[in-house]
Amino acid sequence: MTTDRSPAKLPRDQREALLLDAAREEFGAAGYAGASLGAIAARAGVSKALVLTYFGSKDGLYAACASRAGTNLADRIEQVITSPLGPDAMALATLTAIFEGLEGRQQDWNVLNDRTAPSGTAAADALRVQRRTIAEQASRGVASLDRFSGLEADDREILTSIWMSAVTAVVHWWQRHPDRSAAEMAERCGRILATLVD
Amino acid sequence: MTTDRSPAKLPRDQREALLLDAAREEFGAAGYAGASLGAIAARAGVSKALVLTYFGSKDGLYAACASRAGTNLADRIEQVITSPLGPDAMALATLTAIFEGLEGRQQDWNVLNDRTAPSGTAAADALRVQRRTIAEQASRGVASLDRFSGLEADDREILTSIWMSAVTAVVHWWQRHPDRSAAEMAERCGRILATLVD
DNA sequence: CCTTCGTTTGACCGATCGGTAAATTAACCG
């Protein structure tokens, strides 16, 4: 077996990565308030104390979790946005990039969109930064489409939220069908988009 | 003053309604796990014990909260769906009905869409019933549009989720702009819809 | 072999939370 059940000593970097994986599943499924450090530690096969030794607090763990998820997606999206694609093709390409970034990490999207996250803490700041980055990427995408140039600012802001919320809906369906590939999810979005803008 | 601060004795029905109002705000803002009975009781101006006397448990309170919110919206939506409107006009009419049903109760939508809700409890069942009802209404609405008749079943299911998720996005914007009326929100949706299907 | 240092744990603490039981208040009714 490669998957060891006994507590093998690992260098800090690797252990932290495993802890962030466990944290993603717990935070993504139960939300910040509903998740517990004990459950996260148990999922990772280590003690609760180790989690606190490495991340300082539940808040710090959540901040690290959100930052990793956010930068991963934001980097992929940025690559698409700065590519020489036309505005229409860019929409589907962005979705594809998001799904590829979420493959095997679907709960990352839940972490980034957790409304039950705390307020005024370091995690709240980290989460706000990541959300803001992706929201602005989406805003630029919406603004680049001539179709929406007639909308007033508030309506365009709402439309941007709808776009991100649509991703949420697709990801939730994906979470209920974990066997599907990122490519298939992108194809589905392509078909659905086609029926909307024809 | 009509708003009394001292603890006035109220008949159970009225007190329960006030408690459900407070529960909506707390559950809607912090989620099931993040909300506390103490905070709900404090918001309603009564003791925590009274909440438990009337609703039995946090779970029972959440179930009652979700049921009230769900039936309110489902009834309004059903009225629109069973009206003699054309499929296209029905979409906007449904949105209008939802916004009217949420006016002054915007957090009801968060309660119905709380992913941090418990599992296997009575509240989970109540929540599932309400969600299922509204989801099926949305599904019927999507199925009635010829535009989407070419989509396969899974894609149509996803599109239904996207539709409800779009409502979530608009309601969240509304929660950040509480001064706006339901009518204005419906108008915004009308303009946005027009740019999508033109 | 012994020391060192990063890794890891078990035991414990204080706070908070959901929940319970008994007592208290106040309105209604004869």
Added chain:
DNA sequence: CGGTTAATTTACCGATCGGTCAAACGAAGG
């Protein structure tokens, strides 16, 4: 006015959770 009943509170319990601390473990180096 007296008594019944519903409404409401105070005090308390047990469990869980986030967090702390000192100690144990184990690989690496001299």
